[in-house]
Amino acid sequence: MKLLHTCLKWGGLIAVIAQSLNGAVDDQEIKNQYAVLSADIAKREKMERYRDEVYHPSAMIETSDRDPLDVILRRTQVLLDDIREMEGSPDLEGMARSLGALKSRGKEVSVKDKDERLAVFAQVHRLRRKIAFSNPQLDFDQVLFIKRHRSKFDHMCDQFYGAEAVPGGGLFVLSDPFGEQAKVRDLLNGVELDSGRMKGGELDGGSFLSPELSYDGKRVYFSYVECTGKPGLITHLDHAKRGHWDRGRSYHLFAADLGEDGSLSSLNQLTDGTFNDFDPCPLPNGRVAFISERRGGYLRCGRACPSYTVFDMKQDGSDIRVLSPHENNEWQPSVNHDGMIIYTRWDYVDRHGCTAHHPWIMTPDGRNSRAMHGNFSIKSKRADMEMDLRAVPGSPKIVGTAAPHHGQAYGSLVLYDPRIPDDDAMAPVKRLTPDVGFPESQGGTQVYGTPWPISEKYHLVVYDASMRKGGGRQGGEYKRGDYGIYLLDAFGNKILLYQDPEIACLSPMPLRARSMPPVLPEMTERLAQNPTMHGTMAVMNVYDSKLPWPEETKIKALRIYQIMPSSVPSGKAPHQTGRRIAEASDSVNLARKVLGTVPVEKDGSAYFKVPALKELYFQALDENGLAVQSMRSSTWVQPGEQMVCHGCHENKDSAISRRQQVMALRRAPSEIVPDVSGTNPFSYPLLVQPVLDQHCVKCHAEEKEKGAPPLDARVVLSQLGGKKTKVYQSYDSLIHKYAFWSYGDRYRTIPGAFGARASKLYRILKDGHYDVKLSREEMHRITVWLDSVSNFYGVYEKEGGEAQLRGEVVQPTLE
Structure with missing residues (x-):
């Protein structure tokens, strides 16, 4: 097959190492990326509408791009040049010569010779992996992530109800992700719980959500639902009984401590009950923020859909306090470089319900909650939602997923700069992935998700090329999602690190310690025994x-x-x-x-x-x-x-x-x-x-x-x-x-x-x-x-x- 042709006519001038991908997997990934770039070229005029909004122009399709080979050659050259300029960059001269030879070959081969150009594309694809993995910013050797199926119901709220979870998955570590022998291990395999209702049992048969690392990299917080019991809403909020679901259909928070050898030294259940608790977020003050239904209340759009907002607790799950009494849904708290909590809020007060789901900010003690931008966005010019918000290391910018209202937390990726005045449109926002429009508001699809920024230009993400044709239920059939873990750069390159053909991956992040933001002082009476209300x-x-x-x-x-x-x-x-x-x-x-x-x-x-x-x-x-x-x-x-x-x-x-x-x-x-x-x-x-x-x-x-x-x-x-x-x-x-x-x-x-x-x-x-x-x-x-x-x-x-x-x-x- 010419796609896997390695006997280059150039007589060994180019040395390409297929690292953790090889054989049929490498073959299929090359086919997928070639097909995706072909589709991007076909919709060049549509993408052109986003040129002024793109973070880096190389992610666009240029008029000089005749086919996918032209695109990958151009973007690989930009990647090589960028890494060369980095402090601590290795010697890339050999790879530069190899790329130059492939560029020359690309000029020689006629665009009409599809098979030969596809063969050269495959060679560039493998060389690009080697170049990308030479990035000195990739200074970690393990990636933490979960495996999970997409939720059964395609809606921004329902996707986080345990009742909509599909059993399967777990908490995993990808070792040597940028080497030749990447390996995956199941952190929870054979590990019994040390505390909680399920003490002595294992977390198997259920579904996982929202992993998060402590700042010292030694504790993993995550959410888990058993997927047992009655699947529907079984209780309603009243004075006698608080809660909504069977506890076996509710996400609960867990903490796993890592030993020196990387194995788990303890596993503890932190919360329980008839509420969904998820999206844990360690705070610099030693407490843990999370999302919970404990505030009470329901969605107002025509069905039984409990609301959830930001709470916090001690690290052992005790002393749960409300941070946000908002009447509607909130999502995914994280901490920025200033020590503030950033999160997504559905600000749905006497106005359009499908647009105002954008970044908010508050102190770790719940003070001074304010919209950061986009709270009065103009529909179609902006994403309906911005989720999975993360502060970019060494930058004031925030990366996030531009997601749909009627869908799940996948879509296109954006960078938000809080220094740029909000114009209710796109002024403070740049597109990292202009190949995918914003879902729902611009007809885009649920392709990218859960970005973890390494820098402004490089991110760990999950990506599913098949979702470019749609998402969720297609033709009445539930679509599970084939999201794999990728290294994404701002130039349009996507390098597959790991993919499980049976189940989607989610939330990749470096398994290592990270800098802790400053501890902001507690300036309220909320933790007092008798606070002034x-x-x-x-x-x-x-x-x-x-x-x-x-x-x-x-x-x-x-x-x-x-x-x-x-x-x-x-x-x-x-x-x-x-x-x-x-x-x-x-x-x-x-x-x-x-x-x-x-x-x-x-x-x-x-x-x-x-x-x-x-x-x-x-x-x-x-x-x-x-x-x-x-x-x-x-x-x-x-x-x-x-x-x-x-x-x-x-x-x-x-x-x-x-x-x-x-x-x-x-x-x-x-x-x-x-x-x-x-x-x-x-x-x-x-x-x-x-x-x-x-x-x-x-x-x-x-x-x-x-x-x-x-x-x-x-x-x-x-x-x-x-x-x-x-x-x-x-x-x-x-x-x-x-x-x-x-x-x-x-x-x-x-x-x-x-x-x-x-x-x-x-x-x-x-x-x-x-x-x-x-x-x-x-x-x-x-x-x-x-x-x-x-x-x-x-x-x-x-x-x-x-x-x-x-x-x-x-x-x-x-x-």
């Missing part, structure tokens, strides 16, 4: 905003909302909390309550107390109590935290004003002044209906024949967002034409163009509606309802909804 927030200048405010706007107060997580599976809920946001998503609004208001000083500053570990958002109110600006994100404080914000949707790169010049900080923090009845907890029957009963119901009933909509409190089924929901007749009459439920912009709020100001009902009442004269409080009741996305309910459960329909005060069961 409040903090303070300061806003320097509410007028500092990316978007212009209406002329002559004067802000007098901030309205503070608390967001309620969905306490029941959205697919089962008989009540909708208001109306679905028409432009935003197919999901219901969040239930919320108005905690009250705090004053804003003449210079736009505010300083006030807020309850700790409650998810909050704010609205800026004018002198009439109407909202002018509203968050469509959320925040919180840890016990005792003092949070400072610069402005109201301000440019994140703005400098904080000097505090001594800020009026609000010259006094004690304001206490929240509660709002009117019906706002806490939120309830249309208590907030709005009394106003209608007093001024509107009788007249509208009398004028029914003239087209006046009925405004009484009869319970009807309203068609809201595709589902019929029990509401009052008045609500059904107002919500469709007169209330506010559409922001217009899917991603951010236009100041002065939402809520009461954007509603038809407010204009009618303000301009004078027959002889209706509302008191100031009554008008306020209408406007706060309109500013609150015109919700009906403040709870999710059937019983609570029925009670609210009867006009009763009902507190949410999950806050």
